[in-house]
Amino acid sequence: MKNFSYLQPKDLREASSMLSNGMNASAMSGGTDLLDLMKSEISTPEAVVNLKSIRDPKLHSIEDHGGSINIGSLVPLSEIADNRLLKEQCTVLQQAAAEVASPQLRNMGTLGGNLCQRPRCWYYRDDEFDCLRKGGDSCFAVDGRNRYHCVTGGGPCFIVHPSDLAVALLALDANVLIQKGKKNRSIPIAEFYVLPKDDTENETILKPGEVVSGVEILAATADTRSAYTKFKVRQSWDFAVVSVAVTLEMSGGTVNRGRIALGGVAPVPWLEKQASNSLTGFHANEATLKSLAESMFPNANPMSENAYKVPLARNLVKRTVRELMG
Ligand SMILES: Cc1cc2nc3c(=O)[nH]c(=O)nc-3n(C[C@H](O)[C@H](O)[C@H](O)COP(=O)(O)OP(=O)(O)OC[C@H]3O[C@@H](n4cnc5c(N)ncnc54)[C@H](O)[C@@H]3O)c2cc1C
Ligand code: SF4
Numbered sequence: 357m358k359n360f361s362y363l364q365p366k367d368l369r370e371a372s373s374m375l376s377n378g379m380n381a382s383a384m385s386g387g388t389d390l391l392d393l394m395k396s397e398i399s400t401p402e403a404v405v406n407l408k409s410i411r412d413p414k415l416h417s418i419e420d421h422g423g424s425i426n427i428g429s430l431v432p433l434s435e436i437a438d439n440r441l442l443k444e445q446c447t448v449l450q451q452a453a454a455e456v457a458s459p460q461l462r463n464m465g466t467l468g469g470n471l472c473q474r475p476r477c478w479y480y481r482d483d484e485f486d487c488l489r490k491g492g493d494s495c496f497a498v499d500g501r502n503r504y505h506c507v508t509g510g511g512p513c514f515i516v517h518p519s520d521l522a523v524a525l526l527a528l529d530a531n532v533l534i535q536k537g538k539k540n541r542s543i544p545i546a547e548f549y550v551l552p553k554d555d556t557e558n559e560t561i562l563k564p565g566e567v568v569s570g571v572e573i574l575a576a577t578a579d580t581r582s583a584y585t586k587f588k589v590r591q592s593w594d595f596a597v598v599s600v601a602v603t604l605e606m607s608g609g610t611v612n613r614g615r616i617a618l619g620g621v622a623p624v625p626w627l628e629k630q631a632s633n634s635l636t637g638f639h640a641n642e643a644t645l646k647s648l649a650e651s652m653f654p655n656a657n658p659m660s661e662n663a664y665k666v667p668l669a670r671n672l673v674k675r676t677v678r679e680l681m682g
Contacts, residue, residue, distance in 0.1 A: 358400045364409035368569060372536045374405045376565025381405055383567055385430060385469035388461055393474060396483055398490065407468070407567065415569060418442065426533075428570045429468030436521070437462060446573055448582035448601045452524035455586045458593045468568040471522050471532070471548075472560060475515040475623075476595055477505070488513050488556045503661035504597065508653055509622035513552035516620050517559070518595055522549070523619035524584050526627055527601035530573045536566040545571070549624035559623075579606040585676045586619075587668060596620040598665055600672040604635065604680055611638045611681075616652075618669055628652050631673065640681040645674045 363381070365371035375381045381403035384390050393399035407415075408430060415428040418439055425441065436442060436453035443450045456462055456470065479485040479496040486492035497505050497514045505514040517523075522545065525532075531542045548560055562568070576582075582603040588594035599619035605612045614635025616628040631651045638644060649670035656666050 357395050358397060360394070360401055361403040363403055363405045365405060365407070367410055367412060368407075368415075368535045368567060369537050371405050371407055371410065371567055372565040374403065375567070376536070379403050383407055383468075383472075385466040386432070386464040387469075388465045389469060389473040396481070398481065398483055399474075408466075423575050425573045425575070426570055427467055427573070429533075429568045430466050432463055433457075433465045433467070433470060433521070434459065434462040436467065445576055445580075446524075446528055446582065448527050448584045448603060449521065449524040449573070451584040452520040452586075452599075452601065455584065455596075455599075456520050461593075467521065467571065470519050471525075471568060471571075472562070473518055475559065476518045477515045480515070488552075489515070491557065497659070501661065502659040503664075504620075505659055505662055506622050507658040507662055507665045508656045509551055509624065509626060510657070510659075511553060513556050513623065514659060515552070515559075515623045517549065517622065517624050517626075519625070520584070520586065520596060520599060520619060522625045523596075523599055523617050524582075524601045525571060525573070526617035526625040527582065527603045527615045528573050528576075529603075529615060530571045532568060533570045533572060534562065534566050535569045536563070540569070542572060545625070546627060552623050576603075577605050577607075577612075580604065581606060581680045583676050583680055585672050587672060598669045598672060600669065600676050602673070602676045602680060604677075611635050614638065616673055616677075618673075621653075621665055621669055628673075630654060635677075638677075638681075640678055645678060648677065649674050 363374050379402045382401040384404050415430040419426045433453045506516050525545045532548045584601050586596045586599040596619045601617040604614045615632045618626040
């Protein structure tokens with residue numbers, strides 16, 4: 357690991373200025389991803405800004421504001437997985453948090469770090485491969501091993517987005533709260549991540565000095581149901597091969613509005629727009645579930661080893677919607 361300065365800001369304003377003072381500095385929350393990247397010298401910051409040194413209670417708490425729930429960026433994943441309010445009102449998020457990695461990683465890892473973690477592409481994580489995302493000039497997955505890469509939204513880089521929470525938050529249509537110095541902004545999570553065609557080296561719209569301070573989830577209607585289904589290779593702990601987050605706003609047994617978000621299929625958490633729209637007025641039976649699944653992936657373009665993800669995602673959506681409406 358290369359030497360670096362270790363900085364401990366007392367508030368987010370100070371953190372922003374440390375992150376934008378011309379040094380190559382990285383924010384650190386739980387450090388479970390950043391330190392890994394630093395040990396393998398894929399990330400070599402001159403300074404690490406430890407956000408956990410900030411005591412602001414808003415960053416460390418889950419607050420019910422009546423019309424919305426705010427979750428601070430430093431809240432550990434284990435707390436999101438165990439929170440009763442979230443279990444009742446945002447089941448999909450609580451289930452997604454419970455599915456992340458192992459108990460140790462959920463205790464150390466935070467909401468902000470989970471949303472901003474770097475990709476898991478094996479070529480990206482291997483210092484032998486100087487690929488596009490590390491400033492090189494080619495993508496090794498194109499002619500290489502690509503069974504865990506994306507099937508839609510890719511090119512010229514073909515990563516999949518790794519965060520379980522981001523997929524659940526997309527199904528909840530949550531907002532990401534961002535701070536730089538004294539300025540705050542809030543943007544829909546659907547606009548927080550960028551496709552490789554727009555930026556091959558960064559996964560989010562964050563600019564130097566900006567940090568995620570939390571997320572805001574608007575209150576659901578009384579009869580909203582939601583669920584997260586994750587398919588992984590190792591059942592003990594693993595990243596999603598494909599994951600599905602569904603929310604259904606019901607009224608008297610009928611769906612008023614629904615959202616289907618997918619993980620493991622695209623470089624960003626992926627909203628299935630057409631399938632989500634067709635949930636309005638949806639009645640579940642085998643024929644309607646089949647046509648819902650078939651409306652997914654209008655522009656899928658699988659790579660040489662990963663076409664299996666398309667039927668896998670379709671079946672997980674069918675299963676999740678069927679269970680929610682059953
Ligand atoms: C073995 C293993 C298995 C895993 N399995 C899963 C899984 O199944 N599902 C899943 O979702 N994740 C999984 N992960 C990833 C894990 O969840 C992340 O490492 C963790 O959530 C990151 O949180 P952190 O607080 O430790 O982030 P850090 O390591 O501190 O930071 C991660 C990145 O985010 C940036 N960052 C941190 N906080 C902020 C902020 N507030 N604003 C802006 N940028 C910020 C950092 O600069 C860094 O680039 C796994 C990790 C490991 C090692
Ligand atoms: S998919 Fe992206 S991160 Fe992986 S090798 Fe290709 S360019 Fe690099």
